[in-house]
Amino acid sequence: AQTVTQSQPEMSVQEAETVTLSCTYDTSESDYYLFWYKQPPSRQMILVIRQEAYKQQNATENRFSVNFQKAAKSFSLKISDSQLGDAAMYFCAATTSGTYKYIFGTGTRLKVLA
Amino acid sequence: DSGVTQTPKHLITATGQRVTLRCSPRSGDLSVYWYQQSLDQGLQFLIQYYNGEERAKGNILERFSAQQFPDLHSELNLSSLELGDSALYFCASSVLGAVNEQFFGPGTRLTVL
Numbered sequence: 274a275q276t277v278t279q280s281q282p283e284m285s286v287q288e289a290e291t292v293t294l295s296c297t298y299d300t301s302e303s304d305y306y307l308f309w310y311k312q313p314p315s316r317q318m319i320l321v322i323r324q325e326a327y328k329q330q331n332a333t334e335n336r337f338s339v340n341f342q343k344a345a346k347s348f349s350l351k352i353s354d355s356q357l358g359d360a361a362m363y364f365c366a367a368t369t370s371g372t373y374k375y376i377f378g379t380g381t382r383l384k385v386l387a
Numbered sequence: 388d389s390g391v392t393q394t395p396k397h398l399i400t401a402t403g404q405r406v407t408l409r410c411s412p413r414s415g416d417l418s419v420y421w422y423q424q425s426l427d428q429g430l431q432f433l434i435q436y437y438n439g440e441e442r443a444k445g446n447i448l449e450r451f452s453a454q455q456f457p458d459l460h461s462e463l464n465l466s467s468l469e470l471g472d473s474a475l476y477f478c479a480s481s482v483l484g485a486v487n488e489q490f491f492g493p494g495t496r497l498t499v500l
Contacts (some may be wrong), residue, residue, distance in 0.1 A: 292426040308488075316475060317389075318430075323411035364429060375420070375489065377430040 296365030412480030
């Protein structure tokens with residue numbers, strides 16, 4: 274079975290600083306995809322970044338980047354130059370090409386301090 | 388705006404009742420997914436449809452059912468409602484299968500009293 278674990282229920286970061294959110298996953302599939310979603314107070318789910326397991330290069334989207342450690346089954350999200358608008362719940366998610374099911378972690382609440 | 392619409396935005400009903408939540412996917416998207424998010428919880432995958440056919444099933448209760456119509460909109464039916472069914476219900480759509488980016492609707496907040 275697929276599992277996604279986020280062990281940090283809450284994190285805080287000072288504005289303009291860098292923070293890393295942790296995620297570990299478990300799957301027996303070789304073809305899988307990993308995602309980070311952001312859920313601000315509006316509750317809208319917004320895709321932050323996506324990583325294909327077959328790609329060795331870590332995905333990057335502006336201030337957001339991932340550290341994908343395939344052997345350790347780790348998929349952490351790094352937010353650089355944190356902004357007040359980054360405050361939100363962040364969910365890690367995984368899916369495989371065969372199951373069509375997305376499995377979400379329990380989320381990490383990020384607070385950004387001015 | 389993701390392009391996915393959900394109606395209604397809010398729904399308040401009583402235990403034992405039945406409700407229908409509606410979702411219209413983005414233009415061109417064939418896949419629709421339903422999720423349940425209870426208060427301060429993660430998202431629980433309920434069910435996925437692809438071009439009218441059920442593709443995957445998650446932790447969906449027998450009291451819940453869904454379908455995707457020929458025009459690709461989808462409905463989630465919740466019956467014999469219980470207090471624990473109170474949650475935010477999200478619909479998401481994607482072009483093809485699960486490996487494509489999912490675009491989420493704004494959600495329907497269901498309150499069961």
